[in-house]
Amino acid sequence: MADVLARALACGGTVRALAAVTTGLVEEARGRHGTAPTATAALGRALTGALLLAATIKRDERLSLEFSGDGPLRGILADATPDGGVRGFVYRPATHLPPRAGKLDVGGALGRGVLCVMRVPLAGGPPYRSVTTLDSGEIGSDVARYLLESEQAPSAVGVGVFVESDGRVGAAGGYLLQGMPGASDTALERIAANVDAAAPPSDLVRRGLGPADMLRQLLDGIPLDVLEERAVRFRCRCNPDRVTAAVVAMGRAEIEGVLASERRVEAVCEFCASRYVVEEPELRALLTERTEPPAL
Numbered sequence: 104m105a106d107v108l109a110r111a112l113a114c115g116g117t118v119r120a121l122a123a124v125t126t127g128l129v130e131e132a133r134g135r136h137g138t139a140p141t142a143t144a145a146l147g148r149a150l151t152g153a154l155l156l157a158a159t160i161k162r163d164e165r166l167s168l169e170f171s172g173d174g175p176l177r178g179i180l181a182d183a184t185p186d187g188g189v190r191g192f193v194y195r196p197a198t199h200l201p202p203r204a205g206k207l208d209v210g211g212a213l214g215r216g217v218l219c220v221m222r223v224p225l226a227g228g229p230p231y232r233s234v235t236t237l238d239s240g241e242i243g244s245d246v247a248r249y250l251l252e253s254e255q256a257p258s259a260v261g262v263g264v265f266v267e268s269d270g271r272v273g274a275a276g277g278y279l280l281q282g283m284p285g286a287s288d289t290a291l292e293r294i295a296a297n298v299d300a301a302a303p304p305s306d307l308v309r310r311g312l313g314p315a316d317m318l319r320q321l322l323d324g325i326p327l328d329v330l331e332e333r334a335v336r337f338r339c340r341c342n343p344d345r346v347t348a349a350v351v352a353m354g355r356a357e358i359e360g361v362l363a364s365e366r367r368v369e370a371v372c373e374f375c376a377s378r379y380v381v382e383e384p385e386l387r388a389l390l391t392e393r394t395e396p397p398a399l
């Protein structure tokens with residue numbers, strides 16, 4: 104099944120409902136970063152959570168989730184745009200812990216810490232930044248706590264990744280259900296009961312459910328209006344021009360130092376693991392073209 108996110112409203116527009124299938128993009132992230140199973144689950148949950156949250160913000164912003172903890176994984180960064188692109192990495196990709204209660208122990212890998220949510224205007228300007236204490240380190244409940252404490256929006260957030268015995272991602276996905284102003288207690292209680300009774304999102308994806316099917320199951324008995332389904336993908340913003348700009352920013356003396364030693368600059372994008380190499384001829388060209396003071 105393709106990676107798709109569905110956006111819907113229920114209860115006369117007072118409940119926002121989003122769900123996503125993210126198996127392909129989480130597998131791509133695993134391949135790029137070479138993550139071990141527990142780290143794969145942590146990264147995939149965070150990527151899915153970032154996509155779901157980004158689908159609730161203004162179209163001229165991007166959203167980043169930074170989880171920092173005292174566990175062996177240390178942290179996760181996931182960064183998404185409302186049009187369905189996401190990228191991210193974990194600080195210690197080799198992290199793997201024994202399963203807990205039959206599940207990959209993401210909470211144990213992350214430990215105790217904080218979640219920092221940033222919304223950054225794409226056109227520049229000051230970001231909105233909010234920090235909350237981690238709830239369990241299992242990602243879904245941490246995002247739900249952020250929504251309740253920072254945005255006063257009672258929410259249920261489920262994100263999950265099923266890792267096959269060979270380490271590949273078999274299924275990944277998630278949902279975000281949120282009471283908006285005017286939502287009735289009865290509706291919210293019914294949704295909470297449905298969520299408690301539902302299988303984890305990775306199980307729903309493994310059964311072949313698409314995001315709209317997932318929402319229909321989670322909102323069983325509640326009329327639902329699916330507004331949109333759109334493709335989501337792993338996408339990074341790095342490119343060779345940014346690497347060139349970073350080399351120029353090193354300054355003349357440092358570039359000359361590189362030319363006298365390694366004679367090339369290697370850079371690896373931390374978000375997508377793409378590797379860039381700037382060779383000697385290009386370094387020499389940058390030195391003459393770009394770091395000379397402007398001629399008077």
Ligand SMILES: [Zn+2]
Pocket residue numbers: 339340341372373374375376377
């Ligand atoms: Zn990149």
